[in-house]
Amino acid sequence: MRLYRLESKIVALFITLIVVVQLAGFVAIRTAIDRNARSAISEELVIGERVFTRLLDQNAQKLTQGARLLASDFGFRQAIGTDDRDTIASVLANHGARIGASMGMLVGTDGNIHASTLEYPDTDLQRSSLELVRRAGNGNGAAESAVVGDNLFQIVAVPIKAPVTIAWVVMGFPVDRELVNDMRALSQLQVSILVRQRGSAAWSADVSTLPKPQAQMMAKEASSPQMGQAGATDLQIDGNQYRARVLPLARASNGQEAVAVLQRSVSEAVAPYQRLQLILLSITVLGVLGAAVASAVMARRITSPLRDLASVAKRLGEGDYSEGLYIRRQDEIGRLGAAFETMRSEIASRELKISRLAYQDQLTGLPNRVQFTDLLREAIGQAQAQPGSSCHILMMDLDRFQQVNDVLGHSFGDDLLRQVAVRLAGQLLYPGAKVARLGGDEFAILLPGVGLDGALDQAAHILRSLEQPLSLQEQTVDLGAGIGVAGYPAHGESSEVLLSHVEVAMYTAKRKGSGVVIYDPAIDQSSQESLSLLSELRRALERDEFMLYLQPKLDLATGAVVGGEALVRWVHPEKGFIGPDNFIPFAETTGFIRMLTTWMMEKVARLSAQLQAQGLQLKFSVNLSTRDLLDQELPAAFGAILERHRLTPAALCLEITESAIMDDPARAQATLDRLAAMGFALSIDDFGTGYSSLAYLKRLPVDELKIDKSFVMKMAQDQDDAKIVRSTVDLGHNLGLRVVAEGVESEEVWFLLRQMGCDQGQGYFMGKPMPVERFLEWLQQWRAPEMLDQSENMAI
Structure with a gap:
């Protein structure tokens, strides 16, 4: 054996x-x-x-x-x-x-x-x-x-x-x-x-x-x-x-x-x-010895029918369903053999049905993605056999179809897809053209032997046909589509490459709303650059290429430094200094901003703990993005960082924009409530540029309003800006909030804000964003404007 x-x-x-x-x-x-x-x-x-x-x-x-x-x-x-x-x-x-x-x-x-x-x-x-x-x-x-x-x-x-x-x-x-x-x-x-x-x-x-x-x-x-x-x-x-x-x-x-x-x-x-x-x-x-003999006999009784089952399974794997299996035993192996025979007969019957459905979309009766890929492969082979010949494919995705499903239901959406399939099949301009449904609301049209101009004519014809509303179940539905175009040999020499490229073109058409887009390698290059940028951001975080910058925040009444706003800068080893406008929006889009926020919080907490050990009590502000507010684990992560550095939440202030709150108000407010309960001070950043209502703002657990610099910078010359700033200061104080003005770039603006009762300010007049070491040097050298005037008077 x-x-x-x-x-x-x-x-x-x-x-x-x-x-x-x-x-x-x-x-x-x-x-x-x-x-x-x-x-x-x-x-x-x-x-x-x-x-x-x-x-x-x-x-x-x-x-x-x-x-x-x-x-x-x-x-x-x-x-x-x-x-x-x-x-x-x-x-x-x-x-x-x-x-x-x-x-x-x-x-x-x-x-x-x-x-x-x-x-x-x-x-x-x-x-x-x-x-x-x-x-x-x-x-x-x-x-x-x-x-x-x-x-x-x-x-x-x-x-x-x-x-x-x-x-x-x-x-x-x-x-x-x-x-x-x-x-x-x-x-x-x-x-x-x-x-x-x-x-x-x-x-x-x-x-x-x-x-x-x-x-x-x-x-x-x-x-x-x-x-x-x-x-x-x-x-x-x-x-x-x-x-x-x-x-x-x-x-x-x-x-x-x-x-x-x-x-x-x-x-x-x-x-x-x-x-x-x-x-x-x-x-x-x-x-x-007795057990060996008895177990050998028992093992043979068990394995003999199993070998028969293995033989039948091998035949089934080869597609032979003709020969049955009959094991005449009443034990579990006998029942297994009976179940195996039932499975064989049912597989044989379903195989016929599956072979019919393998290449056909069940909803519309059109060829599915598998059959379309085979048809495209054949068309490419025919084009290769005829020098100078080509073939093109169109891929389209319906506009607003998700809204149809959400409002009218999936059953209505299925009926609508069947109607679209019928209309597309009736709009084919060339013999041999094939329509297929690739999945969801995606359709493809194969145009064998057709050049680029013919493919564009076909795409335009389809878009014109979709301009006519579809009537279904006493409902009239207006549909549009984004269509991508790609062809052999200009855009690829295999079915897989062509399908990938035409899909890229289709999504570009959807995103731009331009109707028809021909595949261009530059589109892929942009996607690759985005992926490369994400990889570089991750690598930069691992290699500690990001730098913490601080912009001073001062008490306008006394000129005392009360803290600073924490900002991030990127020093790329090859590209040099990269400003935040070049990577922060991408980080927010991809979700990398969460990792960047955690890095920022760790750096600020460490700095705050060091300064407290030296007797300096400064409150630093950290910006939160929309994705941060939607992260339900954010409060726990911040709590772990504070515990590691032995800080209280009162040492930090978290800044959020109005737009970040309004993207998902319920989840954002839940996160803010938890952060406020922990003891963090919360600030509304860029106030006045968003679309939030005052009624909703009243319910937020915030402690501070930051007036956007677009209103502050020119308030000394523009009375309308000055009125907006004054009204915002009054509004904040009436709501029991601290008011901070951004964009203080002159002494005149400083004193105007102080006369209006604005609590704190930050801007280039006091100091630009600077590295931590430079910020600490500036902190030792800073003198408020009033103090400078007094020293000049004393000198006279």
């Missing part, structure tokens, strides 16, 4: 799922077994420690009883009384042999050894015996474990009383293999006695239930730091893992030490469970 086939994927999926589930179970069981085994071993070691301690105590008690029996022997006490040391030594040896003691000593009350079964008692043994005698005092005896040489001993000391203590019997019993074997039999634990001499870091194995090589390896492992830790530890001995627990037995002041290491093999503990794991693994393998 190939891996990319569905059958293979189904089998692989089933096997993968089973293997993953079984492996997960296997790992979980193995982990649980190992964890439980270690836990059980740890408990066994704790219990084993208690058993071993009890075993040592019982052994010490037995030895103590044997020593007491010797101490109570009358003959032994009589020999002590006569100081018969040979007899004492003989009795110690015989009695020690009976109770399993490998050594015996008689210690006098003076602390000296009077008799011993050893010819030369070990120094460690003597010291341990004397320490044990001193600890026992006048009691009934004492017992302890001690290291003697390289071996661990249990030593007991029993007093000899007659009736007072006259001596001490000290008996030593080695901890031998019999004791650890007893422990092994009781607990199934491996037991090793390890001894370390003074001054040495290595352990040596005294006795152990392990074989000698393993016991030596365990003694080396015991030197690791983890052996000194409390609780169970892990050891690796001869490739086997053990859990071990260390039981301290003896520790002398001279550094000698003995411990018992209780061990349990982890491998032995989990061995029964490993057999269970093997059984589980065998079941898993059998399950995988």
